[in-house]
Amino acid sequence: MDLKNPEYVKSHGLMEGRSVLVTAAAGAGIGFAAATRAAEEGARAIVISDIHEGRLDSAVQKLKHETGLEQVFGKIANVAEEPDVQALIDFAQEKIGGVDVLINNAGLGTSKLLIEMEDDEWHRVIDVTLNGTMRMTRYMMKVMKARGQGGVIVNNASVLGWRAQKEQAHYAAAKAGVMALTRCAALEAAEFNVRINAVSPSIVLHPMLRKSASQELLEELESREAYGRAAEAWEVANVMMFLASDYASYMTGESLSVSSQRG
Ligand SMILES: NC(=O)c1ccc[n+]([C@@H]2O[C@H](COP(=O)([O-])OP(=O)(O)OC[C@H]3O[C@@H](n4cnc5c(N)ncnc54)[C@H](O)[C@@H]3O)[C@@H](O)[C@H]2O)c1
Numbered sequence: 001m002d003l004k005n006p007e008y009v010k011s012h013g014l015m016e017g018r019s020v021l022v023t024a025a026a027g028a029g030i031g032f033a034a035a036t037r038a039a040e041e042g043a044r045a046i047v048i049s050d051i052h053e054g055r056l057d058s059a060v061q062k063l064k065h066e067t068g069l070e071q072v073f074g075k076i077a078n079v080a081e082e083p084d085v086q087a088l089i090d091f092a093q094e095k096i097g098g099v100d101v102l103i104n105n106a107g108l109g110t111s112k113l114l115i116e117m118e119d120d121e122w123h124r125v126i127d128v129t130l131n132g133t134m135r136m137t138r139y140m141m142k143v144m145k146a147r148g149q150g151g152v153i154v155n156n157a158s159v160l161g162w163r164a165q166k167e168q169a170h171y172a173a174a175k176a177g178v179m180a181l182t183r184c185a186a187l188e189a190a191e192f193n194v195r196i197n198a199v200s201p202s203i204v205l206h207p208m209l210r211k212s213a214s215q216e217l218l219e220e221l222e223s224r225e226a227y228g229r230a231a232e233a234w235e236v237a238n239v240m241m242f243l244a245s246d247y248a249s250y251m252t253g254e255s256l257s258v259s260s261q262r263g
Pocket residue numbers: 023024025026027028029030031032049050051052055077078079080105106107108109128132156157158159200201202203204205206209233
């Protein structure tokens with residue numbers, strides 16, 4: 001494989017017969033790529049959610065069209081709102097006959113020097129990124145425990161949970177929190193056959209991110225990678241599929257870096 005220009009990897013049936021729920025999957029990034037990958041890997045039914053209604057409808061149609069999977073459903077849900085979280089998981093339970101795999105993809109970032117950051121901005125990022133992942137994990141654990149068939153949760157953290165970057169104190173703190181949440185929740189969930197792991201990607205430059213961040217910063221981030229490029233969203237989705245599959249049966253509570261970064 002050419003590491004600078006990788007070819008799309010074919011499917012291996014890792015999600016054969018599973019039902020999958022993915023949050024924040026109507027964008028151009030990892031969420032939609034994970035839903036696509038799950039379908040290609042043989043998932044029998046998928047629920048995708050997002051806060052953006054128009055994009056969610058198109059994402060459902062696109063997913064059906066591109067993968068040929070009929071059992072794809074969309075549900076608007078803001079992970080920062082507990083009633084939305086419960087309604088989403090209840091909807092998925094009913095629509096696809098129980099959730100086998102939850103991909104907690106939703107996260108929110110902004111850029112601000114800490115000395116200029118207002119409490120509101122700090123709280124907003126923590127609330128979607130950390131608290132949202134906690135809310136989804138907490139309710140999903142309850143539901144998976146009651147269902148009694150085990151399950152898998154894959155959280156989306158970030159290398160910033162380990163590393164430092166200017167203007168990212170809030171987001172980095174939230175992602176470090178996602179890793180800690182993953183470790184502790186996994187210990188509790190093992191008692192009812194639920195595994196919980198996280199991926200920690202370095203950088204995925206999808207079109208929406210290219211529009212919102214400065215070109216200079218994006219080039220600097222790419223240049224830090226050993227491959228000299230950002231990851232494709234599907235390269236992160238592949239690692240999510242591995243963690244969600246039985247190949248990762250002896251992994252829980254782990255955060256796996258998806259990165260070619262030096263140091
Ligand atoms: N893109 C990167 O370089 C990168 C790197 C490391 C980690 N991550 C993490 O990966 C995840 C996905 O990010 P992405 O950049 O690939 O974009 P993405 O396309 O996967 O996600 C963006 C989508 O999230 C939705 N969303 C935003 N707030 C929401 C909320 N409160 N509830 C539900 N949906 C919401 C948006 O409407 C948008 O459609 C995030 O958790 C992000 O922090 C991204």
